[in-house]
Structures are given as structure tokens and as C-alpha cells.
Amino acid sequence: MDAFKKDQMIPGRRAVLRIAAVLGAVGLTRLLSAGEAAHTPGRPATASPPAGSPAAGPGAAAVPRRPSSYRLSPMTEFQPPEYRPARLPVRREPLLELPDLGRSMVLTFDDGPDPHYTPGVLKTLRRHDVRAMFFVCGEMATGQRDLLREMADDGHVVGNHSWSHPELPKLRPGRIRAEMERTSEVIERTLGRPPAWFRAPYGAWNRHTFEIGADLGMEPLAWTVDTLDWKSPGTGKIVRSVMDGAAPGAVVLSHDAGGDRSQSVAALRNYLPGLLSQGYGITVPRP
Template identity: 60%
Template sequence: MTKDQLLTRLCTRRRALLAGAAALGAAGTAGLLSLGPGGEPAGPAPATGPQARRTLKPSAYRLQPLAGYSPPRTEPGRTLVRREPFLRVSGRGRSMVLTFDDGPDPRYTPDILDTLAKYDVRAMFFVCGEMAVEHRDLLARMADEGHVVGNHTWSHPMLTRLTRGRIRSEMERTCDVIEEAYGERPLWFRAPYGAWNRAVFQLGAELGMEPLAWTVDTLDWSTPGTRTIVRRVERGAAPGVVVLSHDAGGDRAQSVRALRDYLPQLLDSGYHITVPYRRYA
């Protein structure tokens, strides 16, 4: 298959997925990310205690995309710029988002994709350009299987220490690679180390991306043990939670094994593992 044929196939697949997401949104079956006054992320605090871990019937429908998004509000010469990243999702049902940073890595990303496919759920992958450019096939697979790919810069630097020009380069180069390998430009970005400042928000907005952080940090990068990672996800699970894990940047064997453990438990507890297909106003 030629490169042009591959991109045509991916774009066709993505259009079908987006159409399905829009239909679900119109039917009122999906939740939404929420904003507070002035454009800051908002939403109810995560549930705690026994009620948060109350066992419900397994979900009969695994994929419930967050829908209802529209392009960012704009005025002549002005693009809406967030002052804080989104930290969580809110809306109907017990929705959660699983995110994986720093990849793709052929040692671990395929195993994560296999587990997600086994349970028919979708996740978000915030990729680094220098990894993506070497493993375009994995981005193509993410597109084909309905996952969302976000921008995690080119080389994972501390953006708050860079000039605006270097920040733009880190983001823009990664956008270009994602578009070529995934089939469309990213709609979401995440700052390495969670280090945000006004320039990062502004440049991300100029490139058409919304900022997403996280609610639960598994700290899997520190290789604390598979059981510890699982426990952190289980204890942090609640409606609206965004979970941070990694599929690259070191030995991620524990992250792979942990996903195999906690994912079916989340689903059997009634959580909908979902992804946002579109940004919103």
C-alpha cells in the first residue's frame, strides 16, 4: 500500500468515527468537558469514599465519545486562550478518560493498544514528535482503531524555560508529524511535566489545540510496582477523572500489566472509558 493510499484510508476511517461521535452526541449519550466562568476548567469534585467505588453492572457499550464540540470561539484577530488546562470531564454517567504520554514506543504501545482493543475501549495518546516520526505505523494504528492522538511536544522539554519561538517549534513540528501519520492535526495538547504558562496556552490555541492535564497521576514513570499503579487508579476512580499513564520514556512493563488489571475492573464497575473527539467552545 502506498503512502497516499494509507492516508486516504485513515482519513476515511476518521470521518466515519467522527460522524458516529456526532450522532451519539445528538442522541444525548455522551458527556462533556466543562468550563467555569472566564473559560477556566470546572466540574464537580471527584467522588470519594465507598460510594465512589460502588460496583455497578458492566457497561454493555464501551465507547461513548465525548461529543458536542465546536471550534474555539474567535473574534477578528483573536483566538480564545485558556488560562488553565482541563483537568477532568463531566457530564452524564460514570465517564473516565485514560491517557498515555511520551510515546509511541514499539516495546510497550502495541501491548497497550492490544488491551484496549480486547475490551473495545478508546484512549488518548499524547505523543512526542521525535518518537512519532520513527513509529508512524503506531499512529496509523491509533487512527484506525479510533483513539485520539494529542500533541506532547517534539522532545519533551520544560516549555516554561523556552522562548516563544522554541515553544512554537516544539508544538508545530509535532502537529505536522501527527497530521501526516495519523491523518489529521491534533486537537489537544499536554505540556510536559504539567508546566504551563501564558505563552504555552497562547501558542497551543493558535495551533488549534485545547490543553488537557489530568486528575489522577499513576506515577508509573517511577516504576512503583504493578499493584501500586492499579491501586492508584482504583482509589482515584470517579466520574469525570482523567488518568495519566505512560507508554514510553523508560521501562513501561508495569504500566502495561497494570492496564490489563484495572481496565476490566473499571468496566465491570460501570465506568465508561471515553475520549473527546472534538474540542468545544
Template identity: 60%
Template sequence: MTNDEPTVGRRVLLRTAVFLGIAAASSGLLGGGEGDSPAGAPGPSAGGAPPPAAGPGAGAAGAPGLRPEGLPDASYRLRPMTAEAPAQPPAVRPAVRTRPLLELPQGAAAGKAMTLTFDDGPDPRYTPAILDTLGRYGVRAMFFVCGEMATDHRDLLRRMAAEGHVIGNHTWTHPLIPKLGRSALEAEIGRTSEVVEQTVGRPPLWFRAPYGAWNRAAFEIGADLGMEPLAWTVDTLDWTEPGTAVIVSRVLDGAGPGVITLNHDAGGNRSQSVRALEVYLPQLLARGYRMTLPVLPPH
């Protein structure tokens, strides 16, 4: 029995310790003393630090989640901060073409439809008379403007826009594009688009290379600025001043569905161009042609 006494004593001590531990735990669960949290909720951590923030679902049943004073329910993290200002869809960049459009896109070219275009202006000596003739017959046209002319005659740009004409980009100084470096060409095209947008509230959507001399950089820069390249199918060569009758005959002989005629309202003496328009426009209309504007092709 002597050998069993230490063992019995240890057993008694162990049982006593277990009993005291259970009692202490029971007292902590039921006591609800100062600093205790409600049953099932985590109590404060050591040092008085606040409890961890509630998860995103806290407060979903009507009770607010745990959060710093003055902040909304933790579920605010799930709400977009710009919900009151829906994002605008990104602008669609036109395809980078390898050649300009040479005819009216489908839809605009239905029937006997043609487009009249005028390059190099605006020029206060000739552009107003051309606008007067177009207005007299209720016809709209396209004006591919040069920035150096447009910036000095913004009133004519505003008149073009107000009367429903389309304003296109024809570079700033009418250079030969293939002889320009990339940065110089970007400035020529970009500055002209800026002047048009500042004056009429929207940038041009069409671009035409001076002399019809295109290159890869021109197509890329035009597309970056949201413009489609447009050429022509009937060249009146009015810039050579061949005589009013010659200009008229070139337009009438070349007339046809989808035709785009090239005229000029600046860059020299354009009095023949002004008179020619007065002659051939009513004849085209009498033949059943409609002067229309091109429709942007799908991207």
C-alpha cells in the same frame, strides 16, 4: 427709415441662420447615413473610438450589451468568479485558556465515564501491548505523543488512529516549557502537530504540557494550532516504576465520574504500566465505568 435699415438687415440674416441650422439638424436626425447610430443610441466618438461600455443592466431584456468581442455580457461583473467553488467557513480558533481542562467537558462525563491517557510514546516496546489490551476490551484512549518518538514510529500512529484512539500533542522532545523561548516552543509544538497530520491525515486537537508545566505561551501556541489543553486528575506516577500493584490501586482508588488518568507508554521501562492496565481495566469495567473520549468544548 435710414436708421432702421441696418437693423432690418441684421434681423433677416439672423432668421436665415436659424432656419439653416434647424434644417441641418433635421437632416442629421433623419438621414441615417454611414456611421450613424440607430435613433436613441449614441454614435461613435471622434476618431472611430468604440462607444462607452454598456452598464451592468445591458442585455437584461435579451439583447446583448455592448462589450469587446468574445467577452460575456457586461452583467458578468455582478457574478462572483468563484461561484463554482463555494468558500469554506473559516476555522474556529479555540479560546486562549489560562489553565488546562481538568475534567471531561459536559456531555462526555455523563454517568460513570472516565478517560485513560498515555504520554511520551509511541514506543514499540510497550505501546503495541497497550493497544492490544484496549482492543481486547473495546476501549478507546488518548495518546499524547512526542514528535521525536512519533516520527520514528509512524506505523503506531496509524494504528492508533485506525483503532479509534485520539492522538494528542506532547511536544517534540518533552522539555520543561517555562524554560523555553517563544520560538523554540513554537517549534516543539508545531513540528509535532505536523508529524501527526502528515501521518494520519489530521492534526491533533488536544495538547498536554510535559510535567504539567504550562505557561501563557503554551496556551497561545496551542490555541493557534487549533488545540485544547488537557491535564489529568489521577496521576498513577507509573514513570517512577512503583510496582504493578501500586499503579493498579492508584487507578482504582481514584476512579470516579469525569476522571482523567495519567499513564505512560514510553520514557523508560513501562512494563509495569502494561501489566497494570491488564489488571485495572477489566475491574473498572466491572464496576460500571465507561472509558470514553473527551468532547471538544464549545468555542
């Protein structure tokens, strides 16, 4: 009788085990599906846009948002490799010139983008089919993303010039990182790739700016020709400073924001054709 009872219980146990196995498989499938939806490229989690963005407001659709690559614990394993900041060696001083460009020069514009002056700079560069570098401030760029896209569409290089243009060596390392990270985030979210170049406001560098910049995948670039256009010295003086400093590999500093830059825009219309007529190429570096 005991043996009979045991034999009768075995099929029951098997049935229970089969049911448990089926339920477990269903649960596992759902778990794997949830994990795939959270991590598969092309299917990012959605998040509400930041306040003040065009998509914000009642009834606005959620905007897909890729996890930031600038956090302490970045989730970058599924980003395309070309979008990840490269690990660069830490420099002790910025690059002043770019001698590997042959008989070419680099024109750079700081502090923008500004809706009043940056379009004029872009128009002149487009007319002569040349490329330049724009070192943008995050607090300016966040409200002028269309200008960032226009720069990139025209083949210009968009670099990082901090968020609010402070004198970085006077800040704590955490504040320096925040200034640089926030601007890199704006650039990457707008253009789809992080900046590869950084310029410290006022040309004020220290060990932390070099270390943090390298950690974020950016090379530090200074200049060899300072037009001093921020002083509004007159269009003629700006033109002469550029023409006098012209040389292979020279890097020219100008501004397209931060004040009245009408002289800077007018000077570019004068010295750019002059440089080209002297046989200089106007180009941008490639990291």
C-alpha cells in the same frame, strides 16, 4: 494617394492585431493552466521526501506533500475545512477533568509511541473495545508512524506532547512554538488531520503554551489521577492509584514510553476490567 496608402495599411494592422490576440490567448491559457496545476485540490506539487524517510533514496518517487498549515503564512485556502486548526479561546489553566462524559473516565498515555510498550497498551484496549488518548512526542512519533495509524484506526485520540519533551516555560516563545508545531505536523501528515488536544510535558504550563496551543487549534488537557508509573512503583500500586481515583469525568495519566513501561502495560490489564465491572465507561472527548 495618401488616402489609398492609409486604406491599404488598415487590413495589415488588423492582421497583426488578430495574430497578437491569438498569441495572447494561448499565453493566457498556459498561465491559467499552470496556476490550476499549482493550486487545484488533489493535484499538489511534489517534493522530495525528507532524509531518512522510507521513500528517500536513489530512484525513489517524489511524494506529494501538502503545504504545511503551521507556517507563519499558511496556504490553507484549498484544504478541507475540517482539517484546519480551529480558532479557540485562550485558556488560563488546563482542563483537569471532563465532567460532561457521564459515568465515564478517560485513560491517557504520554511520551510514546514506543515499539516495545505501545503495542501492548493497544492490544489491551482493543480486547475490551475501549478508546484512550495518546499524547505523543514528535521525535518518537516520526519513527513510529505505523503505531500512530494503528491508534487512529482503533478510534483513539492522538494528542500533541511537544517534540522533545522539554520544560516549555523555560524556553523562548519561538522555541515553544517550534516544539508544538513540529509534532502537530507529524501527526497531520500521518493521519490527515491535526491534533485537537495538547498536554505540556511535566504538566508545566505558562501563558505562551496556552496562546500557542489555541492558535494551533488545540485544547490543553492535564489529569486528575497520576499513576506515577514513571517511577516504576510496582504494578499493584499503579492499579490501586487508578481504582482509588476512579470517578466520573476523571482523567488518568499513564505512560507508554520514556523508560521501562512494562509495569504500566501490566497494570492496564488489571485495572481496565476492574473499572468496567464497576460500571465506568472508558471513552475519549470529542472537540
